[in-house]
Amino acid sequence: MNRRELLQGAGSCLGLLGLTSCAGLSTAALRSGSRYADYQQVNATADSVLNTVVGLRPFRPAGYRLDKEMMGDKTLVHNYGHGGGGISLSWGTSHIAAELASQAKHKDIAILGSGVMGITTALLLAQKGFNVTLYADSFPPNTTSDIAAALWLPSSYFDRKLVSSEFIKQDRQIIRQAFKRFLPYINRPGYGVYWHNYHLLLNQQPKVSRALPGGDDLYPDLSSSTQDNLFGYPYQRFMRALMIDPMLYLPSLLRDAQMAGASLTQVRFDSLAHILTLKERVIVNCTGLGSKTLFGDDSMYPVQGQLTHLMPQPEVSYSYVVPAAEGWLYMFPRKGSIVIGGTAVKGAYSTIPNTQLTQDMLTGHARLADKLVLK
Ligand SMILES: Cc1cc2nc3c(=O)[nH]c(=O)nc-3n(C[C@H](O)[C@H](O)[C@H](O)COP(=O)(O)OP(=O)(O)OC[C@H]3O[C@@H](n4cnc5c(N)ncnc54)[C@H](O)[C@@H]3O)c2cc1C
Structure with a gap:
């Protein structure tokens, strides 16, 4: 799934979170014998709400920055700007960042940031025998990475018009490397990495059908259908997909x-000059959106997303994504x-939950849940 695919269905059914006027959503989506019978x-009720969080995806239109530069006697490696796909991409870009940092041949390495990028880079370098220090303002569970949904599906981290074929x-390659590195964590106690049934539901079949990020072979049981779809949507892409629960995964990796x-x-850097006072000669920058001010990357902007956590339901082992007015509903x-x-709101910096939005989301999901009622 890529951003364009998701958005192809969006906008055609505007209303309360895009659900009220969707054509073709029949309540007869489920009948006995249907593939969704279980x-x-x-x-999705107000009583079941545990909490609501808002996070800022570190979006960089030209894609993540993954390179090395010299500043005086310091080697600076950048590994930031992963937008809405950082959890998925982490092992892939961090593997390259760790390679670039180790080429400098200094034993002591500073990693800036302790989100998923900082932690995976630190782990890879520490395992290679480097003396690694993670410097960060926030550590799990207080980073953007902790807020991520986090489906393993690298998407929404570049503007296709701005990136080169290289x-x-x-x-x-990065995506495939990242996927491979997640495999040993699947079902490992305490890491929260597991397979589940994933459904992308659209109001129409996408006009362009691209391979999924990294190649279709990374998504078991991948299929598309125009009938017998969840909630009666006209188009469905189904697959087994990896979920990562950051609340378990990030503290375990750390x-x-x-x-x-x-x-x-624990430290808050207020400038590049402050960073350059660090004793280490090799510095890996994994500060996510922080890079905008620390490293003057004006191309970056946040894509704000709000998530609500509901009481757990062990009996629910499927997921869905449907188009909505502000991004999608999942x-x-x-x-x-x-x-x-x-939600996905470009350029919005607030991390204060919007209570009306929470209510709208509950209503939208409750309407979808109603479609599961056997008729
Ligand atoms: C609502 C939402 C849903 C998402 N869903 C998914 C998903 O389903 N799948 C997926 O793959 N990705 C998803 N993402 C994207 C993912 O969360 C990000 O791409 C990823 O967290 C970026 O990781 P990071 O380590 O670069 O940044 P962060 O997690 O933001 O970590 C940055 C680190 O740098 C530190 N830092 C920054 N500035 C300073 C400073 N001045 N001084 C000191 N320390 C500093 C911070 O304290 C923190 O430790 C989602 C994001 C959001 C918000």
Whole structure:
């Protein structure tokens, strides 16, 4: 799934979060014998709300920055700007960042930032025997990475019109590398990485059908259908997809990095000059949206997303994404909660939850849940 595919369906059914006027959503989506007969309804009510969070995706229209530059006697490696796909991409770009940092041949390495990029880069370098210190303002569970939904599907991290064919080619390798590195974590106790049934539902078949990020072979049981779709949508893309629960995954990875020798220092950098006072000669920048001001990257902007966590429902093991007016509406099941979202507002910096939006999301998901009622 890419951003364009998702958005192809968006806008054609505007209303309360895009659901009220969608054509073709029949309540007869489920009948006995249907492939969704064992799908349980999500309990999208105000009583089931645990909390609502807002995060800022670090979007960079030209795609993530992954390179090395010299500043005086310091080697600076950049690994930031992963938009809405950072959890998915993490092992891939961090693998390259770690390679670039290790080429400088200095034992002591500073990693700036302790979101998914900082932690994976630190772990890879600590495992190679480097003395790694993670410097960050916030650590899990207080980073943007902790807020992510987080479906393994690298998407929404570049503007296709602005990236070169070289970027796309390298990105494919990065995605495949990232996927491979997630595999050992699947079902490992305490890491929250698991397969589930994923449904992308659209109001019409996409005009262009591209391979999924990294190649279709990364998505087991991938299929498209124009009938017998979840909630009666006219078009469905189904697959088995990986989910990552950041609440479990990030603290576990951070602990692994510490066990491999990485140490943590809490600090807020206010400028590049401040960063350059660090004792380490090699610095890996994983500050996400922080790079906009710290490194003067004016191309970056936030894409704000609001998620609400509902009481967990162990009986729900499927997910869905449907088009909506502000991005899309999605539901992902976790052990500790049901996550509903997911707005995408370009350039919005506020991280204060919008209560009306929460209410609208609950209404939208409740309407979808109603479609599961057997008729
Ligand atoms: C609502 C939402 C849903 C998402 N869903 C998905 C998904 O389904 N799948 C997916 O793959 N991705 C998803 N993402 C995207 C993903 O969360 C990001 O791409 C990823 O978290 C970026 O990681 P990062 O490590 O670069 O940045 P962050 O997690 O933001 O970490 C940045 C680190 O840098 C530190 N820092 C920044 N500035 C300074 C400073 N001045 N001084 C000191 N420290 C500083 C911070 O404290 C933090 O430790 C989602 C994001 C949001 C908001």
